[in-house]
Amino acid sequence: MVRIFNIGFLLLTCLSLFNCNGQTPQKSTNTLSNDFNKSMPFYYGMPRKVFAIDTSPAYKQKGQKIMLTGTVYQRDGKTPAPNVLLYYYQTNTNGVYGTKESEERNMPKNKLGQTHGYIRGWVQTDEQGAYSIYTIQPGSYPSRDEAAHIHITVQEENMKEPYYIDNFVFDDDPLLTSQRRKKMENRGGSGVIRFVQKEGLWIGERNIILGLNIPKYPIQSTNTVSSGKKIGEAISSFTPFHAYGADKGTKTCPVCKYGWYHGILYFVGNKPNWQEIKDWLTFLDSESQQRENYLKVYFIYGNESNYRKENRIQELEKLGTNLRLKQVALTFVPSFEDKASEVYLNSINPQVENTFLIYKRSTVIDKHINLKPNQENFKMITDRLDETTNEYFKLLRLKEE
Numbered sequence: 001m002v003r004i005f006n007i008g009f010l011l012l013t014c015l016s017l018f019n020c021n022g023q024t025p026q027k028s029t030n031t032l033s034n035d036f037n038k039s040m041p042f043y044y045g046m047p048r049k050v051f052a053i054d055t056s057p058a059y060k061q062k063g064q065k066i067m068l069t070g071t072v073y074q075r076d077g078k079t080p081a082p083n084v085l086l087y088y089y090q091t092n093t094n095g096v097y098g099t100k101e102s103e104e105r106n107m108p109k110n111k112l113g114q115t116h117g118y119i120r121g122w123v124q125t126d127e128q129g130a131y132s133i134y135t136i137q138p139g140s141y142p143s144r145d146e147a148a149h150i151h152i153t154v155q156e157e158n159m160k161e162p163y164y165i166d167n168f169v170f171d172d173d174p175l176l177t178s179q180r181r182k183k184m185e186n187r188g189g190s191g192v193i194r195f196v197q198k199e200g201l202w203i204g205e206r207n208i209i210l211g212l213n214i215p216k217y218p219i220q221s222t223n224t225v226s227s228g229k230k231i232g233e234a235i236s237s238f239t240p241f242h243a244y245g246a247d248k249g250t251k252t253c254p255v256c257k258y259g260w261y262h263g264i265l266y267f268v269g270n271k272p273n274w275q276e277i278k279d280w281l282t283f284l285d286s287e288s289q290q291r292e293n294y295l296k297v298y299f300i301y302g303n304e305s306n307y308r309k310e311n312r313i314q315e316l317e318k319l320g321t322n323l324r325l326k327q328v329a330l331t332f333v334p335s336f337e338d339k340a341s342e343v344y345l346n347s348i349n350p351q352v353e354n355t356f357l358i359y360k361r362s363t364v365i366d367k368h369i370n371l372k373p374n375q376e377n378f379k380m381i382t383d384r385l386d387e388t389t390n391e392y393f394k395l396l397r398l399k400e401e
Contacts, residue, residue, distance in 0.1 A: 032107070036114045042087050042153055042162045044116075045105055050085060052126035056135035057103045058119040063093045063136030066202040068150070068168055068193065071129045075211045075219045077231030078366075080129030084210070085155040087162070088133060089120035095139035095148070116151075137202070140175055147175035154188065156210060163214055166191035168206065172398070181234070182345070187213045189232025190363045194260075196395035203392055205361065207232060227349035227369050228267070228357050235259065235359050236345035238333075240300050243313045244320035245329030251341070254329070258296040259362040260397060262385055267357070269302045269336055269350030276353075278319075279373035281328055287382065288327035294394065295385065301332040302343065302350055309334075356381075360388055 028046040033039035059065060072081045092098045097117035100106050106118040119138075123131040140148040149167035165188030169176055176192070184190070189212055193204035209232035211217035221230075229235060239251040247257075254263065264284060268277060277299075284297045301316065316330040333341045336348040348355050349369075358366040358381065366384045371377055 032110045034111050036110070036112075040153065040162060040164075041107065041116060042155065044107055046087075046122055050122045050124040052123055052130055053132045054121040054123045054134070056088075056090075056119050056121050056133065057100075057105055058090075058092060058136045059134050061092075061136065064202060065134070065200070066137050066195070066204060067132055067134050068204050068206060069130070069132040070206045070208065072125045072131065072154075072208045072210065073129060073232075075209065075217075075221060077209050077212075080125075080127075081156075081210055082125055082127045082129055083157050084125045084129070085162075086123050086125070086131060086208075087120070087153045087155070088122075088135075088150055088168075089116035090135065090138040090150040091117070091141070091148070092119060093136065093139045095141045137170070140173070144175065147173045147180060149191075152188075152191070154208070154210065159218075163187075165189075165208065165214075168193055168204070170195070170204075178237075182236075184234075185213055186230075186233045190234035192234060192362075194361050195398050196392050197398055198392070198395065202398065203395075205392065207363075207365075225349070225352060225369050227347070227352050227355040228367055229346055229364050231364050231367055234363050235265070235357065236342065238343040238346060239341045240298075240331035240333045240343065241309070241313075241341075242329055242331050243316035244325065245327075245331075247329060254296065254298045254331070255359070255362050259359065261294040261296070261360070261393065262291070262388070263295065263359045264297045264381075265300060265346075265355075265357040265359070266298065267300045267302065267336070267348045267355040269348065269352070270304055271351065271353050272301070272303060273353060276373050278323060280354075281319075281323055281325060281330075283373065283378050285323070285325045285328045287378075287385075291385070297328045299328060299330045300343070301330070302334075302336040302338075302348065304335040304350065307334050358384060360393075 027043040029043045033041055072084045074081050097115055099115055100118045103118040105120050107116045109115045125131050138148050147169050149169045151167055153162045153164045155162040166184055168191050171192050171194045189209045195202040195204050211219055212232050235255045237253045237256050239253050241251050242248050288295050288297045312332045320330050333343045336350045337344050353370045356368040356371055357364050365388050
């Protein structure tokens with residue numbers, strides 16, 4: 001993951017501290033399309049060399065300074081993708097795509113009056129797939145009909161045309177309502193940014209999954225069994241009933257309340273294997289105790305057969321007591337198609353033995369289906385949690401500072 005140094009000498013050191021491959025793009029152009037809807041101005045004014053870190057022309061101006069950083073992954077969501085070109089553009093703090101002839105990156109208006117303005121730029125991922133963009137937080141359009149956002153487009157080495165992915169949007173934006181979130185396409189993964197703060201700089205991480213939810217993308221997932229959100233997508237809020245654990249007796253959304261650090265959602269539907277469930281819960285409880293407040297684990301039982309709320313409560317209470325669980329919460333829903341709890345939004349398949357969704361900052365970072373409780377798989381989960389922490393991981397939300 002790209003590391004941040006003292007902001008004061010950022011501009012003096014970025015070229016020496018950050019990896020770049022010096023690739024010379026071949027499609028740089030100063031010709032502007034007559035209609036951006038037909039031909040995206042991805043290459044307009046692009047420099048000969050593009051690096052893994054970029055500072056927008058707005059960074060030196062008034063406004064909240066932010067850094068957008070992360071890793072671009074291949075379709076599997078785990079293999080870093082080097083040499084991927086990302087193009088971004090945004091409004092100024094007033095929500096306008098301003099033009100400024102004195103700025104090298106300025107884009108004048110075309111014949112239709114379209115422009116990306118001058119707050120725009122490119123990054124090209126390094127050998128670890130990492131990128132960072134330093135800019136200011138944009139304002140929402142003066143009409144207030146959309147949440148504030150930064151547009152982002154991807155050009156892969158072996159693909160002819162670039163494609164857009166979900167905009168960077170900001171979790172604390174009042175215009176980013178629940179209804180708007182539900183309509184997100186998750187192109188390239190979730191674009192929702194949850195800021196932490198370091199030395200006055202707001203830092204937002206977003207990992208990008210190439211081809212995810214992109215129609216007609218040539219490389220498709222090799223998974224033959226489907227269950228649950230995909231790696232890179234945001235976990236959908238839902239409210240299971242808590243039968244055992246800290247929120248016992250309530251209907252509480254695990255992700256909304258405890259989704260800031262790491263979390264594991266362990267779903268079991270119509271095919272419970274109780275010995276394997278016990279083995280998993282024992283391991284997960286131990287792992288959660290070791291990681292303290294930085295890992296929350298939830299068992300979500302969604303067996304439709306002979307469902308009765310009172311019986312399900314007693315069943316899970318007994319399970320938790322017998323296993324002497326201290327950290328894992330045991331919860332349930334009537335079924336994984338249940339509308340009242342909104343668990344259906346996470347697309348869990350009730351016919352598989354289990355579905356594991358591992359998340360960080362409410363976004364899926366790993367997923368497993370029909371996973372057996374053995375030492376190899378225990379280590380796999382532990383390693384994934386370890387490798388997805390970084391220097392920003394334990395920082396608090398902005399509102400908690």
